[in-house]
Amino acid sequence: MYEGIDGIRVIFEGINFQRLMVGLLVTLKIAAVSVAVSIPVGVLFGILMTSRKKWVRLLCYFYLDAIRIIPILVLLFVFYFEITRVFKIQWSGEFVAIIVFSMWGIAEMGDLTRGAIRSLPKHQIESALALGLSENAIHRHIIIPQITRRLIPPSINLITRMIKTTPLVALISVIEILKVGQQIIEYNLYRNSTASFWIYGFIFIVYFLLCYPIAEVSRRLEKRWG
Amino acid sequence: MIKVLPLYIKAAGFTLLLSAIGIFLSFVVGIAVSLTVYCKVKFFSVVAKIYIEVARNTPLLIQLFFLYFGFSRIGLRMEAYTCAVVGLTFLGGAYMAEAFRSGFESVDVSQKESAQSLGLNFLQVLRFVVFPQGLSVAVPAICANSLFLLKETSVVSAIALADLVYVAKDLIGLHYKTTECLILLVIFYLILLLPISIYMRKLEKKMRFASHGV
Numbered sequence: 509m510y511e512g513i514d515g516i517r518v519i520f521e522g523i524n525f526q527r528l529m530v531g532l533l534v535t536l537k538i539a540a541v542s543v544a545v546s547i548p549v550g551v552l553f554g555i556l557m558t559s560r561k562k563w564v565r566l567l568c569y570f571y572l573d574a575i576r577i578i579p580i581l582v583l584l585f586v587f588y589f590e591i592t593r594v595f596k597i598q599w600s601g602e603f604v605a606i607i608v609f610s611m612w613g614i615a616e617m618g619d620l621t622r623g624a625i626r627s628l629p630k631h632q633i634e635s636a637l638a639l640g641l642s643e644n645a646i647h648r649h650i651i652i653p654q655i656t657r658r659l660i661p662p663s664i665n666l667i668t669r670m671i672k673t674t675p676l677v678a679l680i681s682v683i684e685i686l687k688v689g690q691q692i693i694e695y696n697l698y699r700n701s702t703a704s705f706w707i708y709g710f711i712f713i714v715y716f717l718l719c720y721p722i723a724e725v726s727r728r729l730e731k732r733w734g
Numbered sequence: 735m736i737k738v739l740p741l742y743i744k745a746a747g748f749t750l751l752l753s754a755i756g757i758f759l760s761f762v763v764g765i766a767v768s769l770t771v772y773c774k775v776k777f778f779s780v781v782a783k784i785y786i787e788v789a790r791n792t793p794l795l796i797q798l799f800f801l802y803f804g805f806s807r808i809g810l811r812m813e814a815y816t817c818a819v820v821g822l823t824f825l826g827g828a829y830m831a832e833a834f835r836s837g838f839e840s841v842d843v844s845q846k847e848s849a850q851s852l853g854l855n856f857l858q859v860l861r862f863v864v865f866p867q868g869l870s871v872a873v874p875a876i877c878a879n880s881l882f883l884l885k886e887t888s889v890v891s892a893i894a895l896a897d898l899v900y901v902a903k904d905l906i907g908l909h910y911k912t913t914e915c916l917i918l919l920v921i922f923y924l925i926l927l928l929p930i931s932i933y934m935r936k937l938e939k940k941m942r943f944a945s946h947g948v
């Protein structure tokens with residue numbers, strides 16, 4: 509039985525620390541894969557959003573709004589409990605999480621890209637058209653080189669947002685750091701009265717240590733290039 | 735399906751109430767914190783900066799668990815509802831503070847200096863020069879944060895508060911009507927959030943027009 513400050517031992521007892529770190533790896537894996545999918549596809553999506561065809565734009569906005577308005581937790585539930593059942597497929601919670609986070613990331617990244625493209629002076633594109641450049645050439649030589657720099661800070665920031673959203677996946681029973689923490693707390697329920705304080709506190713600090721440096725990098729870049 | 739509607743409406747009311755309280759308190763905390771940073775109050779501005787970074791770089795769910803399960807273990811027992819309000823305010827306050835601060839900072843230094851040289855005191859500079867311009871610049875960010883907070887309330891179901899997600903999960907467990915319950919859940923969130931989102935987009939357009947005037 510541990511009490512008071514002694515309860516902090518729960519973090520390092522046995523293999524608890526390793527287990528928490530393995531859980532953290534799952535968290536990071538979900539975030540990393542989702543970001544790796546979101547950024548390239550999201551940029552393409554953003555370019556689609558500035559399409560000259562009205563129905564393409566409409567479709568894109570529909571997707572963006574649908575994803576943005578529904579809370580991610582709800583999306584996770586819908587995909588985990590419903591989509592898998594309707595289509596009779598077996599998806600692990602982890603896979604569902606990656607799909608939902610990627611969908612969300614694509615929408616967010618698309619909106620950022622759209623904003624960046626819209627912020628370019630209109631005459632550049634019009635002059636290019638007047639010079640006879642094709643749509644593809646305009647994107648390759650005029651739009652993409654200019655928006656890349658503008659998009660890097662918010663893309664880095666998207667990583668921290670992704671990481672901050674990952675604890676939700678514990679609620680669709682993915683064994684990541686939060687879930688591991690809960691297991692440890694349950695195991696120590698009668699032996700360590702303050703386990704939940706130390707474990708949740710520890711996870712709190714881990715998330716801060718992960719996100720703060722990335723957010724800081726994003727901010728510095730934004731200041732330098734802004 | 736009809737029978738469960740009142741349950742959903744009640745839960746939607748709870749979600750709205752919780753977010754309204756959370757947004758209002760975040761607003762208050764945000765203004766206070768951003769002013770301490772903006773005016774460079776000694777010591778407090780450092781504390782405020784640390785607070786902003788800590789709250790912005792940790793997930794709400796962890797904050798709630800830490801508050802609800804963690805603090806109750808070291809003798810600071812709070813009800814789930816209080817925890818949710820405190821958690822939302824803790825998170826929202828930091829986001830709102832950032833919005834206000836960037837709004838205030840968008841006001842040019844030369845304007846403040848001219849105002850001071852005209853004999854306005856510090857409070858008057860804030861009241862007549864910084865606030866009118868800074869707040870209107872901050873409006874889109876404040877709206878985005880409000881929408882974000884409303885969406886974030888969906889995690890309070892994890893500490894057993896009867897919001898929309900909780901009711902949907904409860905009913906799924908009770909009747910095994912997964913499809914209907916989840917569809918209703920999505921519909922109710924759309925009803926809550928769609929009007930705000932549309933209004934936000936309009937507001938943003940208006941702001942863009944305003945900035946073109948400069």
